Amino acid sequence: MRTEPNPTRLDRVFARLDREPERPAHVSVPGMSRHRVVLFSATLGFYAAIVVAVLTTSWLVRLDWQVMFFRPYQQWPELHAYLDYYVVLGQRGPTAVMVAAWLGWRSWRQRTLRPMLTLGMSLLLLNVTVGAAKLGMGRLGPHYATVIGSNEMWLGGDIFPSGHTANAVVTWGILAYLAATPRARRYLSALSAVVSLGVGLTTVYLGTHWLSDVLLGWAAGLLILLALPWFEPLVARAERWLFGLRDTWRRRRAAAGAPASTAPVATPDPADGPPPVRIPGPAQEPATPETVGAPHTGRAQPRPAPGGHTPRPDRAPGTPVGGRRGTHHQERPGHGTPPAAVPAGGPPGGTRP
Template identity: 70%
Template structure:
C-alpha cells in the first residue's frame, strides 16, 4: 500500500503526457527521403564551395570588401534603429526562449516530448558545427580587418560563418519541420526563409559580417534542418528514457505505509472464547424476534372489526350481563317489609 503524494508542476506535465499515446497518429515524422538526401548533398557542396572561395581569396572576397566600403548603414541611416531590433530575431537566447515556449505548448497539447527534444537536438548540432567552424577558421569581421583585400582567415576571429544567420535558419525553420499539416509546413517554411534572409542582410547592413559569412550561415543552418531526420531515432529513444526515468523516480519517492501488526492473543484466551461460544444458546436474530411480536394495541388472535366484538358494559367488563348480577359498587336493594 502506497500513499499519494502532492504532485509538482513537472509531475503534472508528465501526467498529461500519459493521458494519450505519446505521438499522435496524424503527425508524420519526417524521414530521410531521396529528395532530402539530394538537397543535403547540394547544400553541403555549396557550403564547401563558399569556404574554398574565401580561403583562396577569390572574387567572393573582393565582393566582401566592396560591400564593406559601400557602408550600407551610412547609405540608409533611417532604418538603422529598426534593424537594431530586428537583428534580435537571430540571437540565440531570445529566439530559443520564444520558440521553446511555443514548442512546450505543442508538447502539452500533443502529449509528447518530441517538439522540445527536436529543438534541443537542433540547437546542439548548431552549437557544435557552427562553433567548430568559427573557431577553426578564425576569420576577423569587417570592423577588425587589417589588410585590404585579404580574407582575414586564421587571425583569431569568430564570425565565419554568421551565427545570427544560422541560428535564424534553425530556430525558425524548426517550426516548419514540426508542422502538423503540409499547408502549415509550406507557410512556415516561407516565413522562416524570409526571416533568416532578413537577419543575414541586417548583419551585412550593420557591418558586423561579411557577405560570405551570411552565405555560409544560411548553408550551415539548412544542413542542420535537412539532417534532423537522421536524429529522429535518437530523439525517440531519449523520450522513452526520460519517461522511464520519471517512472523510476516516482516509484522511489512513494513512501510505503506499514500494515498494522496482528495482535498476539494467548492460547488460553482463545480456548476460553471457543468454549463460551460453544456453550452459549443459539439466539434468534433481534430483527426476527421483533418482527414476530404483535403490536400491543391489538387483541390476541385474529383482528376483528368493532361490530364483531363483544359489547362492553359500563363498568368496562366484556362479560355478558346477567339479570341477577349487579354491577360492582352498586347498592343491593333490600325487600320492603310489610304487606
C-alpha cells in the same frame, strides 16, 4: 489511518498531461528521402565552394570589400534603429526561449517530448558545427580588417560563418520541420526563409559580417535542418528513456507513500480483563500469574483459600546461625496466629509494660 502524500507541482503537471488527448496519429516523422539527400548534397557542395572562394581570395572576397566600403548603415541611416531590434531574431538566447515556449506547449498537448528533444538536438549540432568552423578559420570582421583586399583568415576572429544567420535558419526552420500538416510546413518554411534572409542582410547592413559570412551561415543552418532525419532514432530512444525514468519515479513515489500494513488492529476491551499469559510449549494451556519465588512446574498454581494466609516460617531451612537477623529479635507471629498469653504477674522481671 491511511494518509495520501501531498502531490508536488511536478505530480500535478504529469496528472494534467495525462488528461490531454493522445498523440495525434497523423503526425509523421520526416525521413531521409532521396529528394532530401539531393538537397543535402547540393547544400554541402555550396558550403565547400564558399569556403574555397574565401580561402583563395577570389571575386567573392573582392565583393565583400566593395560592400564594406559602400557602408549601407550610412546610406540608409533611418533603418538603423529598426534593424538593431530586428537582428535579435538571430540571437540564440531570445530565439531559443521563444521557440521553446511554443514547442513546449505542443509537447504538452500531444503528450510527446519529440518537439523539445528535436530542438535541443538541432541547437547542439549548430553549436558544434558552426562553432568549430568559426574557431578553425578565425576570420576577422569588417570592423577589424587589417589589410584591404585580404580574406582576413586565421587572425583570431570568429565570424565565418555568420552565427546569427545560421541560428535564424535553424531556430525558425525547426518550426517548419515539426509542422503537423504539409500546408503548415509550406507556410512556416516560407516564413523562416524570410526571417533568416532578413537577419543575414541586417548583419551586412550593420557592418558586423562580410557578405560571404552570411552566405556560409545560410548553408550551415540548412545543412543542419536537412540532416535532422538521421537523428530521429536517437531522439526516439531519448524520449522512451525519459518516459521510462518518469514511470520509475512514479512507482517509487507510490511505494514510499503506501502504508506498511492495512490490516485493522484489534483494541482490547477493558471489561475482558488482562489478556491470558501463554507459556510456549507444545500444549498452549492458559496460565495464571505465579507466586514470586515459587518453583515453575509448568502448570497453574492453586489459589490460596480465602480468609487468612499461611504463616511464614521463622527461618528458612538451612539459614546459618550468624545470619542477617539477630537472635535477640523476637519473631513476629504470622497473621492470624493468636497472641501468646501474658502471665498474671506481668512479664518476666516484674515490670508491666
